[in-house]
Each structure stands twice: as structure tokens, then as C-alpha cells.
Amino acid sequence: MPKTKTSKNTSGPKRARQLRADELPTREQLLEALATEPDVKGKRDLAKIFGIRGEMRKPFKAMLAELEGEGVITRTRKALRRTAALPAVTVLDIPTDADPDDLHAFPAQWNDEEGERPRVQVLGGRDARVVPAPGDRILARIDAGEDEIPHYTAKAMKILDKPRRAHIGIVRMDEDGARLIPVERKQKEMRIPAGDLGDAKDGDLVEVEVKLSGRLMIPRAKVTNVIGNPMSEGAISLIAIHSYEIPYRFPAAVVREADEAKEAGLKGREDWRDLPLITIDPADAKDHDDAVYAQPDEDENNPGGHIVYVAIADVSAYVQPGSALDREAYLRGNSVYFPDRVVPMLPERISNDLCSLREGEPRAAMAVRMVMGADGRKRSHSFHRVLMRSAAKVSYQQAQAAIDGQPDDKTGPILEPVLKPLWAAYEAMTKAREQRGPLDLDLPERKILLDDKGMVRDIHVPERLDAHRLIEEMMIAANVAAAETLEQKRSPVMYRVHDEPSGEKLSALRDFLGSLDIAMKKSDAVKAKDFNGILAQARRANNIEQVSEMVLRSQAQAEYAPENYGHFGLNLDRYAHFTSPIRRYADLIVHRALVKALDLGTGGLSDQEALKLPGIAQHISATERRAMLAERETSDRLLAQFLSTKIGARFEGRISGVTRSGLFVRLLETGADGFIPASTLGEDYYRYVEEQQAMIGERTGEKFGLGERVTVRLLEAAPVAGAMRFELLSEGTRVNPSSIKRGSRRPSQSRSFKGRRKK
Template sequence: MTTETQNDVIDPHAQREAEKYDNPIPSRELITQTLEEEAKPLRLFEIAKVLQVEEEDEERFEALSRRLKAMVRDGQLVRNRRGAFGLLKKMDLVRGRVLGHPDGFGFVVPDEGGKDLFLSEKEMHKVLHGDRVIASVIGEDRRGRQEGGIVEVIEHSTDELLGRLAFEGSLAWVRPDNNRIAQDIFIPSDGLMDAKENQIVLTKILHQPSARSGPIGKIVEVLGDYMDPGMEIDSAIHAHGIPNKWSDELQSELAQIGDEVTETDMEGRKDLRAMQLVTIDGADTKDFDDAVYAKRRKNGGWKLVVAIADVSHYVKPGTELDKEAYKRGNSVYFPQRVVPMLPSKLSDGLCSLNPHVDRLCMVADMAIDAEGRLERTQFYQAVMNSKARLTYTQVYEMITDETSSLREEFAEQIENVDTLYELFKVLQTAREERGALEFDTTETRIVFDEERKIEEIVPVKRNDAHKLIEECMLMANVATARFLKWHKMPTLFRVHESPMEDRLQNLRTFLADFNLQLGGGDTPTAHDYADVAKQVEGKPYQHLVQTVMLRSMNQAVYQPDNKGHFGLNYENYTHFTSPIRRYPDLLVHRAIRYVWSKKPVNEFNYDDSKMTEMGQHCSDTERRADEATRDAETFLKCEFLSHRLGEEYEAVITAATNFGLFVEMDPLYVEGLVHITELGDDYFHYDNARHCLKGERTGKMYRLGDRIKVQVAQVNLDERKVDLRFIESLTEDEAVVENADDQVEESDDLQDDESSKKRKPRKKRYYRKKRSGRSKPKANKE
């Protein structure tokens, strides 16, 4: 289409526009299409002429002008210095979200995918972490990364932030708790609200940063002193933007829901109240999503019933409850505190499968053969009455000690528990034959004293009771994914894609040092990974190899495009079992309920496009929760260690970087950094593929899993960092690597820019440049 040869313009979205406006104008899609066909930026009057919007029709012409400005504001178009509107992709521009780094630089994560765009400290002074921007590619930095310049900020994400108030003479500023925001917020004297130095304050941003000035704000709330108990959680909640208040509209809506399950609620449901369903959870769990029951079938197989809280009965699409649940995405579990996805009336009450009360549930009723294979599943809505609230510790004792008094205390449930354990052993064997990955990792629990100071940090051991429930939930999730796939329903799968090519190449290089090979060529399976894990069982380097294999894998995400679950080695997998605390599970329940309605799939509330958007949001809120809890726990651990300066500990190396070693101290389960300058008189080089630091002159190597002795040198609570002094190595080189004579000395930077950072030296011994914390990786259980 050109201005000279244009015919009647046909807008494919004309009907939609006509439904929305009395005097419709060209749709955004048609405007974009027009600019693509014209192959050049156009001014307002030129676009109007092509789209046959007459200047004399003032109302439509003005509406078109407003739409073009809105498309610029939303980052769909860019307006150049001549006032012409153009397409981002034609102008070598990138639209995306800013990801700040504690060291002051940052990245633009493109909305359309692809490689991140590096932003220098100078460019980051114009924006804050989370802002949405349009950036141009201006070249490459010294590491070969595409470097960007901010063209326009299209959305500021930070209106308020939490931080610590500081003074210098008559000037005051707030240092943000979120370490991704490297800029301090200047506070004028009339915005101090009588706050005192070192107090944690909530600051409203009055003036966003720009090329000429930094951010300016005013204090709107004083939360308390820096070291007050629980302040680390408040800080993490605000720093990561976790919603934690219920609106008046939601509270009003919640009041309309009764406190008990009614006869009306039970209508049309299968009655399972006589079934010996039980919940099995941790001792401190308050929200019970799932209950289980198993029995043997006459053909030698099994009947497994997994009953899940029917949250979708109470939380309807479009309600305030639904909007808030989606915004939160998931519950966030801090030490001794939970920010729930749903109000406690639902999460701990009506939707929680508490013992000896009637509850509504969604049921996956599964037939499993004698080899642990899923044969068929029936889904239905039911009413149940949990016969017991059991803990993992109780169940483990019941299944491993036939003389336990618990077997008498729960005599009515013991047959169900024993049958579940028998089924678990069959499912566990099937899991091993399937080649699903299961790495041994250590999770910890913080034990507090009466003043909410850390008393100790203890490991949490997973026993067969934990694994029993996990296998039941995995089976229900697989059954659900198959069901929705069969009915071609738009839904969110839990997708764990195969490792990327560059990570596989690094992994193979690393394994070669141990005379190990990863099978599967360019597309290895979980079975290939499991074969390697089996080969290193009992070897001194077992943990090292498992850790590197784990780090080679991708992060699991929610998306409608089913690409299977690599780690669990499932072709179809979704999340069905925790709708109280995960929004994707609630969407899955709605999809199942829609199948029952037998209405056309294309009339479902959510299509694949909407599911893609919601999946990305839920994946983001999941990462947000992980980062927030890690921040709070890191502060607590730093405070715990600040009273142990000068003490010595044995430690294991958990990460090697180009600036030092991260180690976890025994028996504290606290991580700290041994800077590279602490390692001795040598030039140490980082080998990315082999995850180690190696001395150029001495050949001394430090790698994951090695044990060393360290001393606590310094703890910086502001930056949540622990500096350790190296004392001695406790691992002999030859005991770690069987084939280490010919080590390659190439040195690459860490691929994970989120965790990679260099410290700049102070004048004295230690190093204080801001950097992000590294935490021990955890196996993806789902």
C-alpha cells in the first residue's frame, strides 16, 4: 500500500473497533501493518492520508493522533526528531524491561526475546530497575556484549521503595534495600517526616531519575529501626514489590462467602466423606492442599485418589479475589511468616483440607498398573472429610517401625498409610527406570530464639514420607496434563526444556576430566544424565559432578506450549495439586471444570495468547518469591555470623568465579566469599567449563566440592555479604580429579550475569564493592 496507489483500506479488526467506539478509527494492528508496507516513518497527516482519515473530520483525526501517541507510550512505535512515527524493529531499537545489577550496570531484557542489551552505569543513572524502556544498540562492550543506550522510558515501575535513611551534614538520602537499585534517593528537608538515621523508611518517588538528575523522594512511612526483629522480611517484601495488603473491595467480596461448606455447595458432587483420605504435610503447615488414599485392585494394580482443595469453586474469574491472586501469583514463604496468595479465610479455612470437617475438592481418581504406569484417570468434583492430619515425621515412623505407638494412635488410617507406602515403592522403581533426575541437595531450616535471633540453622532431611507424597502428586500432575492435552484445552504446562547447546558443551568438557561421557549427542535425555549420576555414586567427586550437571539445566517455567519436563522425564506435565498457593494450579482447575461443561474450546476464557501472558507473569512471580525469601534469609544469616568474627570453620566450595570462591561453612550452612587475592601468591584464572580457579604458576586448583578451612573476616549487613579469610586447603588435588594432568587454562566470565560480579579493592585488606549474593543451588523438585 502506498499513498499514491492506495485503494479502500480494509481493517481486519474493524468490527472490534466498532464495538468499542461510536466513531471507530484504524486499529493498532492496521497502523503497524501500514508502516511496514510504507517501509519508512510517516508523520501524522501522512498516516491519516494512507488510512483515509480526513483532516476535516476533526474528531476522528484527533482520535488517530491520540492512538499514535498511545502506541508510542506503550512502546509499539517511536517518534523521531522530525515528528514521524516509525517501527522499533526498523529503527534498530529494542523494547524491554531494565534488569539492574548491584554493581551499578544493568541490562535491557527484550520483550520479544533474544539476547539482553548491556547498559553501562552511565545509562543506568537514567532509570531504575524494572522500568520499561526503548533502547538503541550503540556498539559492543569489551566483553563482546551488545551495548545499549536509553532512547525513551515508556513506563516507570517504581513509585515507592523501602530503604535505610542516611545523613551527611544537612543532606539526607535513602539507600534502597533492593540491591538491584544502585542509586540513592535524595530526600529534601521537607520530606523527612521526622525520621531518624538508620531507620527503615518507605519512600515515595517524586522525581524519577533522568540523564541530568537522580531520583528525588519523600518519606511516607517509618517502619522501624534497622535491626528490629522481622524488619528483614518487611524489607524483602517492599524491595521485591510483593503485594501484601487486601483491598477494601476484596474484603467486602470475601465477607459474602460463608464460613462453612453448605448443602448447596455440595450439590452435584460425589460424596467421599466415608473414604479414609488423609493429609500428610510438614509439622508447621497450615494450608492443606491435598489429601491421598490408595487401595489394591484385584488385577494387582492400584487405585490412587488424590483430592485437591477446590479453590476454583470460591475464586471466580474476574472477581477481586481472582485479580489479587493473579497479581500475587503464589504464596511467599519467609522464615516464620507467609504472604499468602489467598486470604486466610480461604487458605487456612474453607479451602484447606483440615481434619474432621467437610471440604469441597477436585479429585484425580487414578488406576495404576502393577509396574507403576498410569492406565486411566477420572476427574470429578467431590465433598470429603479428612480422617487425619499426619506429618511427614509421623508417617515415616509408622512405615519404618512396626512397634511404633503411632500405629495404634492412627489405627483406622494405618491400612491406607501402608498401602500408600507399597505404591510408593513401585512408583519409585518406575521413576528410576524412567530415568528421572533426583540429586541429593541439602535444604535448611532456621531455628529462632525468643528474641527472633537465629539460634541455629539445621538441615532438613527428606525421608520416604516426603517422597511418598511427592510421587502421588507427580502422578496426579501427569494425569492432569494428559487429560487437558487430550481435550485440547488451553492451559499452563510446567515446562522444563532440554539444556542449551553452550551449557552442554561446557558440561561435556567438564565431565571429560573425570573420564565421563554424557550420552544422547546434541539432545541428551534425563536418562543420559541419570547414567552419569549413577557412575559417580560413592566417588569423592559425586557432589561436584551432580552440582555441575544441575547447573547445566534450564529453569522450569509455565507456558501453554507443551515441551515436556526434562528433569522428570515426562512428555506431559502440569501443576494441579496446589491451587491454594499457586495461581497456575487454579487455572488448571478451571480448565478441567470447563471440559465438564462440554462447551466449545474456543469459548474458554483463556486462549493460548492469554495463557502465554499469564504463564510469563506466574514464572516471574515465582522467581520474585525466590529472590525475596533468599534476601531475607541472607540478611538473617549475615546477622547470625556477625557475632562470630574471627572464628574458623571447615567449608565446602559451592561456586567458583573469576573473583573468588563462594563456600558454605560447616556446620552453619551459611555462605561467604573467599576473594581471589586470599588464595596465595599466584595468578589464578577462572575456567568456566571446569568450574574452578587454577593457579598459573603453582597449578593449584580450587573447584566445586573441594573442602577448605576459612576464618570469618568481615560481615557487611547493608550489602548482606560475608568475607572470609582463606586458611588452608583440606582437599588434595589428585584425590579430586582422576584426569587432571592436562588442564585447559582458558578463562571465561560467568554466563549468569545476575550472579557474576567483580569486587573493587578498598585501600585495606577487604573488598566492599556491591555485588549480588550467591546461594547454593536447589534441585527443581517439579
């Protein structure tokens, strides 16, 4: 083979490899050249390296095409390169529509210039410590195999929380054009160049990509998608829905499957249609998934006892494992409740029709019959798959009013035969509850009422009635019964678990309580009753708000798990969610497990589902946390919008959080949260004293502590971010400055010597 001339230019492909005129390079030689020759740009460069000429060009070109078709090499624009290999440990995203029985994933981060993202097979099995599911993001150990073409497999090491979308915001028009108001509090505003606005208009919620421009690399936004206009659509929740990527539109296949569902009949069920079960719900409830009834127990061996019936909509009759409905319900994990809308776990045909226990209409249900002693303790129970018919639909307020002597046309006829026996059973059950001693943190929950435009009309704390507590107590009893039955049948269980507080959190709480002269035992072996004793001391000392806040912070977060470690807050050894399968996937899993364990017909838990319980538990625990954050942020935005017209107004509030950066204050009237930077506190250096959860003046001893009541002025409200900034108007309490322990760090922004605030 004639030698190739060597160019004096240092750029371009290097010398030709020594091949015969009729010889093609091997696949290994080609791949080595692509990996080691940085100047190779395409076929022509490779041909020069190997001296390919004349008749050899055609088979050489075919060889390259074959390698490209197999995915061994990648064409990017006009260049060829060897396909990039995945690192040994990689973050992968499993598509939401992946087959749960044959999972695959793709790299979460991928340079498109490297070609198409490689597909990775996710391995599982009985011995897998982490069991992922469709829609999950995982940290995985990668095996590429030993072939030329990587055949990637992965073993999940950890399920990760997916990050929120990086850049969404609201478009605002001004005299200079358009700007983006980010939904993230920590992100700054960006300008949107005129040519990058697209079809977006003032007030639109948009997705953008960020570009850096100019020598100063100033970030600019380019609109890539117009999501909608929360103001004109009256749905502030749109921001949180898209920020947290909450699925809110049902795919056509899911809607079609729901619409085609046939109403369950009596076949394979017990007939409970004559049992006067009733639903007790909020007055504005659109679906009714639980019904109750109680009667005196006539068994002479149980004097003063009661029989309590709890019937729950039988979602498992309509949502079969592996169906489109099931996959979508799993993906959502739970319903999400916003002040302006509900994002349901299941389509309306299921949640508001077939599985809503409507008054006077036959409905399929899973029911539990519980025998209670006069002391309120459960003596026995049994589960049944039934066809029931609600005798009445009443609100909490109606039921309570009837018991209090003011029945109406609806509750009058059922007062003696239904409501009074229910209350009698409840009164017995409260004895057992008091004996058990669950954590008694009865914190008020505000309800935001909206007007026709989706803006705040009113904020109030609904009265906590015995009717609420009755339903709560009967649902807890049913949930315990479900867990006990599944354990007795040696069935897999999706537990609702709540771990005891960590030693570190208990130590912090103990230090805080010590600063208030409230005693707490030094042992880390605490029970819910111990916290109730602390709360009782706090009520007597008139600082219940401070102590309640810290006790709440000391608690672990409840979650779902196939392993049981009890429910600390309820002081229960075993607990499972059974009573809301319309809105929680965990409850649907428990229903299926009961159907399978008790041989109650079709729709039971499959063996494949049972193997995946660890992954399902991790996923639905994450979707629950996502829902809580999205709901809280939406409330913050609505409240910031509501108060944005009251800049400069004074409010009463309580310090709800203390950090090195400043104070968080929750307004008493509305529950709105805002921030006071440490640099604006007053005429002193303020140190953050963690053990007291307070900021204390270094010189004056002025103290601002958790739970203390303060007066503030609203300085700024940012509705899109749901943030508010306050000015502190009231004086703090005075303590000895020596109470600041050594090592308590000064806030990074607390160096201001501003004068005392004007009242």
C-alpha cells in the same frame, strides 16, 4: 491588519503571522507555532505572533482552552507546549487494576513537565503473539492515529521484567547524623541530610529519592516514605517484599469478597465423605490442600494393583474468573514463603478455612481416582468434583514413625486401614519412577528456624523421609493425569514445562567433567537418565558435590506455558500443576480447565481466559522467579545477621561458584554464602579457567575449583545486603600450570602478591 513592531532583542516570540484583524489562526497554525517557535512561553507570546488584539483576544483564549482540554496542547507552569508524542516503540506499564478485557497502559518513563501521561489502548486478539495482562510491563509498537489529538494504541512486542525499586534502605544514626544502608549490594551508602530524614528513626526501612549536591555531585538521600522497622517488627522479609514490590496487603474489596464466601455444599458433587482420605503435611502447616488414600485393586484383571485417590481443595468453587479475588490471585501469581512469614496468594478465609482440608470437616475438593498396576504404572484415571472429609491430619514424621513401627495415638488406628495401603501403593509407584529415570538431584534444603524476635535460632537440614517421597510421587501422578485429561478433551492446558539443556551448557558441562575424568557422551540428545549415570560416576569418584552443582547449573529453568515441550527433569512427556491451587495460580487455571472440559459445574475456564493463557503463563512464570529471588535474599539477610556476631571465626565450606572476580563459598553448617575476592587468594596470579570452573595459579598451579572443600575466616557481614566476605585459609590442590589454556583471562583484581594466609 497593522504590522507588529519587530524587536531588536533576539529573544522572545518572532514576527506576527499575516492574519486579518478579525481572523483567528487555524489549529494547524497554532500547533506549528508551538512546535517551531522555541521562545513561546504562553498565551501572550502566541497572541503577539499572530497579532491578536482587541475583541479577538476572547475567542483566541477560548480556542487555546479548547485545545488544552482536548489534550492537544499542555500547560506546564506558565508555559504552553504541544503535547509530546510517544516514540514508535515504547515501554509501557499496564496498571494492576486494568480491566483484563479492555487493557490500557501508560508510558513507563514520562517527563511530568510534558503534562499528564497519555493513556494507551493495548490491542489483543487471537492472532497476538504476545498477550499481556494487568500488572505487566511491555515493550510495544505504538500507533498514534491520524488525528490532531493522538489516540494511542499499542501492540505488545515483549513482556519485560519490571525493575526493582531503585532506592530503599535502612536508616542508621551515627555521630554525624543519618546515613542510608542500601539493600542492594552494589549500591553505596549515602548520607541523609538532617532536614530530609522526615519521621524515620534508626533501623527503619525507608524509600528515598536521590539528590546530587555540591560541585562533586555527591549523592544524598531524602526519605520519601517510612515502610517499617524490620528489626522491631521481627520481619526481615519486609526488605525483600518492598524491594521486589510483592503485594502483601489485600485490598478491602478482596477481603470483603473472601469473608462473604459461602461454604460449598453437596449440590453438584459426589459424596466422598466416607472415604478415609488423610492429609500428610509438615508439623507446622497451617493449611492442608491435598489429601490421599489408597486401597488394593480388587479387579482380577489388575493383580497386585492399587487404586490411589488424590483430593485437592476446590479453590475454583470460591474464586470465580474476573472477581476481585481472582484479579488479586493473578496479580500475586503464587504465595511467597519466608522464614518469618508467608505472603499468601489468597486471603486467610479461603486458604486457611474454606479451602483447607481440615480433619473431620466437610470440604469441597477436586479429586482424581487412579488405577495403578503392580508395576506402578497408571492404567486409567478419572476426575471428580466431590465433597470430602479428612479422616486424619498427620505430619510426615508421624506417618513415617508409624510405618517404622512406632505409631502414636493418632496414627495407631489408621495404620492398617490407611497408612499401610498407602505405602504399598507408593512402593509400586517407585518401581515405575525408577524405570522412568527422572533427574536424581537430591540436594539438601536447609530450614531456618527463628526465635520470638524474628532472628535465627537454628538452621538444620530436615531428614528426607519416605513419607515425603510418597506424597511427592502421588502429586506427580495427579499432575500427569490432569495434563492427559485436558489433552484428551482438546482443552487449553497450562503446562509446567522444563526444557532440555542447551547445547552450550552441555558443552560447558562436558569440558568440566573431562577435567575430572568423568565421561559424558558427545551427543546433545541427552535424557535425565544420562545425568543420573554421571552422578553415579561422581559418587564413586567421591566428588559428587562438584558434579551435582555443575549438573544443576546445566539445567534450564522450569516455567509455565500453554504449549507443551515436556518436562525434562521429571522425564515426562506432559505435565501440569494441579495439586496446589491455594498457593499457585497455574493450578487454579488447571482446575478451571478440568471443570469446563468435564462439565463439572460452575467456575470453569472462560473463553476469554483461554485466549489469554500465553500472557498468564508469562506473568506467573515471572512472579515465581520473583518469589524465589525474594525468598533467597531474605534467607541471605537472616544468615548474615546470624553470623555478624562471629567476625573472625573459622568455618568449613565448599566453593559454590567461580568467577573472574573471585570465589563464592557456601558454609557447610549453615548454608550461608560469602565471597572471596580474587585479589586475596594468595602469592600468585590466578586465572579463571572456565572449562574447569576453577581459579588456577599461573606460576604455582594452585587450584581452587567448584565444589572443593575449603576453610575460611569471616571478615565482614552486611545483614541489610545479605552479603558476607571471607578470607581463604586452606591451600588449594596443585595442578600443572600448563593446564591453563591460552585465552583464559586473568581476573581484573587478581594482581595481589599477599603472603599465604595465617592459619
